Amino acid sequence: MAWVVDYFPTCLFHVFLSHSREDHDRLVRPVYDRLAENGICAWIDRHHYPYGADSRSALQQSLVKCRHTVFFVTEDMIASPRGWCVLELAYTELLQRSVLAPSGPLSNTFLPLFFVPQNHHLLPRTVWQAIRDRGNFHDTTKGLDPVTWACMEIERFLKREQRMTIGLKARAGRDRTFRQSLPLSTGLRDRVTKFDPQPIPEE
Numbered sequence: 541m542a543w544v545v546d547y548f549p550t551c552l553f554h555v556f557l558s559h560s561r562e563d564h565d566r567l568v569r570p571v572y573d574r575l576a577e578n579g580i581c582a583w584i585d586r587h588h589y590p591y592g593a594d595s596r597s598a599l600q601q602s603l604v605k606c607r608h609t610v611f612f613v614t615e616d617m618i619a620s621p622r623g624w625c626v627l628e629l630a631y632t633e634l635l636q637r638s639v640l641a642p643s644g645p646l647s648n649t650f651l652p653l654f655f656v657p658q659n660h661h662l663l664p665r666t667v668w669q670a671i672r673d674r675g676n677f678h679d680t681t682k683g684l685d686p687v688t689w690a691c692m693e694i695e696r697f698l699k700r701e702q703r704m705t706i707g708l709k710a711r712a713g714r715d716r717t718f719r720q721s722l723p724l725s726t727g728l729r730d731r732v733t734k735f736d737p738q739p740i741p742e743e
Contacts, residue, residue, distance in 0.1 A: 545638040548727035550604055551736045553583040554698055555651070556606035562614040567655075568612055568675040570687045575694065581737045582610075599624070603631050607647070607736075610694055611675070613668045614655040626667055639732060641721065645707060646732040650674045651697045653690055695740065697698065702739045709733040 556576075559568045568584065575582045583606050586740075603609065609632040616624055632649050639646045652675030656663065663669050678689050712719045712733045722729035730736075 544602060546726065548584060548638075548731040550730070551605055551607045552733065553581045553606040554608065554737060554740070555580065555608040555694060556583045556603055556628070556632075557612070558609055558625050558632075559612040560614060560620060560625060562616040563612055563614050567614070567686055568692070571690045571694075575685065576692050578695065579690070579738075579740055580694070580698065596627070599627065602630060603628065604696065607731075608649055608651055608697070609635075610690075611650070611652040611668070611671070612655065612690070613652055613675075618656060618660070618662050618666055618668065621666060629667055629671070639728070643700075646722075646728075647673075647704070648697075648701060651694065652676075653693055655686055698740055699742060702735070702742075705733065705735060705739075 557568055557572060572582050572584050582601060608660065609628065611625070611629065620626075628705070636649045639649065650671055652668065652671045654668075654672065654675060654677040656677075658677050659674075663672070676693055678684075680684055711720065712729065719729070722732065724730075
């Protein structure tokens, strides 16, 4: 039976960091630490995994408590055509479908960050090919190290999403039809019109 999102709880994290185990120490943990310094709450499996629950259920519970999912698409992730990252992508796609309205997305759940060349010969053979247009590729010629670049991309994405939330909150206040289309019973209205966790500061 497919997972169905029937309720959106309060978000505890800005982003879920989906990554290959091999990339944890050199890339993802440094990104996690730097995001924390900048007031961004990130979910990472070695700190926040709800032990004692069924693995798939625990993953679902964790993803739905994050506003967005960042995918670190590296050589190691591409080399693993199956596994948890692919499952995380499937669940994130389901979350995205749950926050769609006739006018378009109420929130963008995806941020794929690619640390491979755009013409990587294996990329078209993976599930990551389908979401390449939703993210950005790290350009090694521009002088930014991968950790700095990833943090900049995540912060830029979050600020853009915050501005969307501000717009949706204003629309919900003036447009009764739109407000009634967001059922309170599922928590969707709070998900797309309120900030949780707190928004990151705009410069």
